Amino acid sequence: MSDKMINLKLFPVLLFTPGNQPERFAKASEVGANGIIVDLEDSVPVEDKGRARDIAIDFYSRPRSNGVISAIRINNLSTINGIKDLAEIIDKRPFIDMVLYPKTESQHDINLISELLSEAYKDISIIALIESAQGTSNLHDIVNCSSEKLQGLMFGAADYAADLNCECTPQALIWARMKMVEAAALKQIACYDSPYFDFKDESGLVNELNEVRSLGFSGKAAIHPKQVKTIKISFRPTLDQYKEAKEIVRIYNESSGKACQYEGRMIDIPIYSKAQQIISKFNSLS
Template sequence: MSPSPDAARSWIITPGHVPTRFPSAHTCGADVALVDLEDSVPPASKPDARHTASAFFTARTPGCILGIRISSPATLDGITDLAAITAYPAKPAIVLIPKVESARDIELVAGVLDTPDYTAHLYALIETPRALENLPSIVRSPRITGVLFGAADYAATTGCEMAWEPLLHARSMLVTSAAAARIPAIDSPFFDLDNLDGLRSEAEQVLALGFAGKSCVHPRHLPVIADVFKPTEEEIAAARAIVAAGHDAGGRITAVKGQMIGPPMVLAARALLARTGSVTDQKGDV
């Protein structure tokens, strides 16, 4: 059984014009595997990629959600991508929409793809200053499932350095808007492929900021992302203790190991346990 998109922490993307990479994308251990029709595909190869990408969805892999990144729906390539998807015999569970700058972009994609028998999970790739300005309306689109941060395009558009501090404001805005709409936010890939320590540091920072997961462009990054975003046994045990203490306190302020515990802490602990399937009752017992 494939995981729910809400529980998808690790995302990988593979070029649509290189079908030899499809099997490894399916089995590399990512929660979500996307076939790409946008930036990783040269313009001359896009027609072939649209055709070839259809095969990405014919082999279903347990534990992995399969999706597709189209070109911007405001371009001819994007419209052609959508038309191609409608003819695929097996459809993507997730459609990632790049360059989203308004809720209308999401509605356009839904209008083309939605049928009585098929409704994809639509994710918006937020990667421009205009998108950040319009985030409150974008995340409230009735058809949006989640948002991804596109650090490379955002940095190129604004002229900022692609480093933690220059991108912190954009990441913070994205997480805040996503949380307000109760949808997950997934972080950008880390582009230094051989710097696993740097990847771990950035993954830990975005987790602390509130991101639900992180995307990548190389399988060697997946174990690090999975390790960072999967709660440890210690974190699960601490969350159980907080939930149990909150239950015993009847909603009053209490303490666990010297740490003040109130309703917000209990709510966060219950959310962590729910993500891991580690709680079944009000006391935190499994």
């Protein structure tokens, strides 16, 4: 359990693992993912949800010191399993850093889960999973919730496409993705793209990573260990970018507020802030 809120922007790879398959947990922790999300929702059949819940709570019953974010995706609170998931977490208080809440559609969802979690946790992060037309329509309302625990958004592309009866293609999803990034920027929180579901298609994953990174996403979820390295490399600044950012920060700091430039480009506060972000991300992913 973390003793302070995590800056999820510095953790670009979150790996899902089914809660009813504990033999995969160790592997998930070994492949370099920034966070492990033990899933109690879509990847677990209804008849196995109780067992998955028990396994997840037991897995996180001891603190973990490997620097990997510990997370659980619970079921929606409109279901009996969602109520049981949250009740068990509050009662047993497993050592988790984050809860992923599926099918978020209003700020009421986040305020409610945050208030309930506060009974057991002082500092725990919530990621709102947006996967419906209602969710994207209410994005600004969601990020303006009263809870400080909301630290990230995640796009659920498959469910969103099904809700809209559209194709799960970059062209069909770009509007929703741009709204996600905009909403996350309003509250300065992390924004994760949906997993790429064909884990055998490396080139397809790379193409999608290039697209979502250019849109402004800070990370991407993974559903298979082999995707982790590719995602991590994609979101890590290059050594040249890091060196340039270091030089920009040095010049700006030495300018004492006077006008300054780097290789013919003026350095203003937004350029300076971006350079600081690059340095922080490079250091966190090295």
